[in-house]
Amino acid sequence: MSWFSRVKAPLETGSKRAVPEGVFIKCEDCGEMLYSVDFDNVFRVCSKCGKHHVISAYRRIDLLIDEGTFAEKDQNLSSTDPLKFRDTMKYRDRLKSAERVSGMKEALVSGSGKMNGWEVEICVFEFGFLGGSMGSVVGEKITRGVERAIEKKCPVITVSCSGGARMQEGTYSLMQMAKTSAALSMLSEAGLPFISVLTHPTAGGVTASFVMLGDVIIAEPEALICFAGPRVIEQTLRQKLPEGFQRSEFLMEHGFLDAIVPRDELKRTITSLIRHMSAAIPEENRSNPRET
């Protein structure tokens, strides 16, 4: 009989203690247990390691837009399922269940509001709705946001969090890349700023269109930002990818970002940028200095 064959019973670490669901949230990176009310108050940034977790579109608007000034637009736009798409599940049913889970009709919230007093048009992706994928509705909402900004002469802010183009709407989804990019070319001609904020994750056809066309491009720390996802590249090249590949810091190093800004400084940074790029913004859309 071997001396080494006796198996030690694993220690009870206590990590599986029954905790009422939703009271604590475990940090995805460091595993720290975070009290969910506190966690939400700091917009889901881990107090221990600083990991920026995905937040909902409406929480993002709470973070960036002055309280009580947000007016949502186009919230009734919904997909027509133009291809009658069906994979293992009908696209129509996927939409319904996404609506049930997220409480939203589509993967993007758009509207107007004030940012430290400055009038802006803002478009925020909701990752909880089919991975924030861009189909016809998302493309249309962004385009309308840009058009409203041109009409009333104010900046456009987008906050992206998306897996890319929505496959279930086929080539229509692909064309939204051209549609949104063309709209931005008109915003530029009007001399109005476009600030593109990239959050974890931003990929595929969304990265390869309006996202990379910001006059200023900002990302949150350690966000995955890519054209082709790491899995696709690994499969193509059959090799492991280097640590930190396609993260914010990697993009910054390669010259594709203006700045990496932590969540709690985003609003202040964007406001400063708007002020610096405000030559074409009329008086009524500017911040009243006495208010800020």
Add this chain to the structure above:
Amino acid sequence: MVNDKSFVKMFRMAASFLDFEKKIMELEKKLEELRAVSKGEEADFSSEIRKMHKKVNQLRLETYSNLNRWQKTQLARHPSRPYAFDYIDEMTADFVELHGDRRFGDGTSIIGGFATMDDQPVMIIGQQKGRDTKEKMYRNFGMAHPEGYRKSLRLMQLANKFRTPIITLLDTPGAYPGIGAEERGQAEAVARNLYEMACLSVPIVCVVIGEGGSGGALAMGVGNRVLMMEFAVYSVISPEGCAAILWKDQAKTVEAAEALSLTAQDLLAQGIIDEIVREPIGGAHRNPMRASHMLRRALRRNLKELTAMSPEELVAHRRDKFRKIGPYNE
């Protein structure tokens, strides 16, 4: 030599055929044999030959007018299908190829330069897949790196400067997904092309000649007119990729192709493209000269209509065209 004039001969010799073409190929072979026999013999086989000929034609017609979406995708990727260089060779004179993005490299998956087509100066730019192994490697199988897209933009802006209409030929599995491509900003390169193409004030006609692979194709696809060859496809993702992601099963490629509605006929019905250019029966590779001729005629007509527009009208027209794409309920 990559743009070999004898490509027509090469196609005839090419033994490669697709599954659903097998029966046709067998009959064609029999017909050839019968013809060979009848030459040497006194006996008259002419009525048999006529019958056989009729049968082959009938079978061709039946087969190619009833292809499913996956079969059309296979035709769009057919290894003998004419590529951008072949069309440029057939359709234009005095093509002067221009190289380089002036930033990093040449981007050899994309070719382009000034040429003359029907006495009209044009800038013609195409995505080139590569015919033999050596050229395939050199062209990276038609999957461009950022420098390819940046070169294409440079050439389009050059054309804009000299008021030269632009023709783009799209044929790629997609923009290359690799480490270098990501490091040099594949997403930015594609996005920049979409943006800048929306601003050019000369006529732009884009043609999907084979495989319109997602953003990699669209990066050169923002035109006043978008045409597709009859057996071309244009899609947000390849059927293989779609099957892997949505079905989590590579074997569901046929279903994915069906669901994606990616053929020229689908896209015309969806209002995404403007026109289908007919191909010879059996596909462009069965008669590349004729396919080139049909494409040239379509291009000439479209360019004639567009050159009547002012620079401002052209920009507004192109933006408006893409503005309207994408249905929604409100």
